[in-house]
Amino acid sequence: MRAKGPDDTVQACSDIPLKSYYTAEDIPTAHAARTNLAPGEAPYHRGFHPSGYRSKPWRIFQLSGFGKPEDENERIKFLLKNGETGFIMEHDRNTADHCYNVDHPEVLARREDVGLTGAVMQSVRDTAICLDGLPMDTSFGHAGGAVVQHAPFALAAYWTVAKKRGYDLEHLAGTGQSDFNLTYLGCITKQQIPTDAGLRFNADIIEFCTEHLPRWVPVSIAGYNGADTGLTPDQELGSLFANAVEYLDEIKRRGRIALDVAARGCGGVSFRASIKIFEEACKMRAARLMWSDLLEQRYGITDGRVANLRIHCVTAGSKMAYQQPMNNLVRGTLMAVSAVLGGVQSLGVSGYDEALSIPSEHAHQMSVRIQQVLMEETGLTDVTDPLGGSYYVETLTAQLVEKAWGFFDEIQSRGGYLACLDSGWLHAKAEENQHKEFMQTESGQANIVGVTMAQDDASPFEIDGFIGSDDAFDVALERLKEVKRSRHEQGAANALRRLEEVCRNDDNIMPVMMDCLEAEATLGEIGDVYREVFGDWRTPIQS
Template identity: 35%
Template structure:
């Protein structure tokens, strides 16, 4: 650029001299994660940026500008509304409602007993059945959940981790019941146990057998369910636990690298399973920080997969991701404000190049969402897609001095974390040392201190408060009878199924778990015999044991 940088530098210095005469607001100018933001960005902030090396074109390495050449000009992102409550029958009605309103993919929320591997009649399930998601005890429930919904026409995402193999097998078997072969199924199973140890805490088994289950899914899917995303490596829950954007980025990708290494260690060719790895990120409220996070994530992943892990298939270099707007940014106070927050977060996800999106409902901080709140959330996505014009241009913010500088900063800070994680012995060692947990806790503490001191404003919470506010929005309530009905159906199933066949399949599964065979075919046999989730998980608990987290203070 010849003498242009020198001229810009001189001009910037002169501009700042004049600007110093003007007083700034009494405010700490930083991202929501605490990263300092300068007053002005110029070409000087990205003078080392190499277009071909660092940006490239959409759909081309290193994919900073998007994973597909035509992005939303070819196909809009998949609109998934995370849903599930009460029993499979009630959730089935909600899914059909959402599909009628224009949703283009399903996303299943499970209740806590299902997430933790307990049947609805287990003592630990009392009072929790169907409360925060749908209760799924057996193949019978899964058949009901997708009754009238053709699984060869709909892509389904399922947010389940420790018992992911069992729930996935139920979905495959449901497809078989509908006459849909496994190779026709499309969707995603979250299956990300590492972030459970780090943030969400809904684990069952220790890390080693948990990683075995995951690599067994990789191997089975590559041969039998090739269109399925076998894992959704999740930063969402890391962020919800209180992390910064950089921590979300770094810890999520570090987990992704750990899964790749586990697959390779299990004897799989990286290009046989890496193309079906997917990611799940949070869309928080700091607009530009979030966009930079997504762009940095694509670039880091592509480079690592190609240069470190030797992936040769370009599909293995793609970081494809789902996004959900930030639940932790929602407020119980003035809940209608959440509509606005969600809209801006969704816009950041779209401008960041997401492949699918869930927009939170305004009432989710209070309860499971009502139909009206869900419709507003879905309409938010549709207005973005069809009215705003943001889907017309691919990566429209590329070249912005601020966005590119922030993207570079995100990558730089993430690399520092990768070095620290490697120095400590890797992801599993860091989990054992409570490194991730402590980093997130410290970040959450700093954020709360900023709110308490009003260094950060949360509208309707610590400023612009309505002292006489009364909650006047409808709340979805789960009838306690739901649990009784679910337990009755489960016990009826146990009486009427072929219990000799159930015992045979469970014993075969036990032997497989004790050995080294891929356990997925054995879980499928159990599921087809209508063994319950709790019965299958109990066999695995007895063989694998249960994880106990080391306390930290």
């Protein structure tokens, strides 16, 4: 919405009224003293390192993958060649998110969908193909496992391939995800383990990484998946930290590892970078401040190395328009600017064809080029926290922090973040916001260029959706048969039996998951164990 006059009421997305200009008097008193701090000083809203991007540019980190494992491998190599500085493995939603093999009836009914959103990886052999020739030892890798029940398999597969190549897990750098926002809020699967079992899995992963993979980010909470479902920026912040305390409280209750080590592990998070540039930049500043205050006040942790929140950002997919898709290059650029102004450590820019399909090779290349132009040509990297001290930015940062803690407290009063997922309360919040946003567009209060104004169907806007490979299902089915035919059958059966025992007791699931992958147990067989032991999450909404 565009303000037309000085007295117009304009609201930030977080329902904070915006004035037409700001002065020093507007900065809330409690925050005013903090505006004089330098980057590197707690609570780190100005950034963790005084030299910022001068000493370490952000990581260019794009979601990537489709089709067969070799298709995904080829695309990742293409991105690395074009300047990506880490890599992300996407897994096929049909199989991975549900822990189904391709011969499961739900998948057979939709065989053409297989491979459309990520590569099919049902055994460690598939993961090895996807990782063939990729720099696992020197590059930061995202192993996939975005959905909670899939994470132990995806991580164990990646680590098993690394071990087979002779890499020491202790030196391996990368990230897992197992994101509750994606799994239980934004992209609800047809079948999923309940949230309490998911919490146990994530705590197991955090403990396992602490012991064996100190450079690995065990789990990564994605505010993005709450925000792109409808949560406002203040709610994205509040729910992310409400999620983080569920993990840390559980780790504390279990008492197996030091809490500060776990907290460091939980401090690799992601946010959505959306189109309201200043509010989004303030959100990243607010996030660092809140994490530092939260660790000190709730857990007594003051070590700066732990309080250093590392933020990955993805530009808002839902802001990318279907109509006139080339306009999305501008939107992607501006959303990336908001993230960089907010001082994030890692960034993915959604493809200009986001509203049509997964990215084409060209769209992917442009997402990398946008980041390279920002990094090399614009001077955005010259000065750390360039917005710091702005009356407006400091005021909005403080207001966001206050509203976000309000949302955090509301979640706690309703039994905590998991309870708010189980009850559907967070879904209702997101839906209400979505509805409001749609109504603003429908009523003409807010415009979308090329959609509600400046419509024009003519070239050069015409593109079509990217179609991946057409043989992902057939190849996956053949490979599934082959692995079952040629593996040591008794070894796989024993590993799966031990997995079931561990699922029924309190042991850490990860050592036995490593055994399962080593024994070439398949994704669907592991999913069958979960379904037998944990049952299904009772979805609070009908999607």
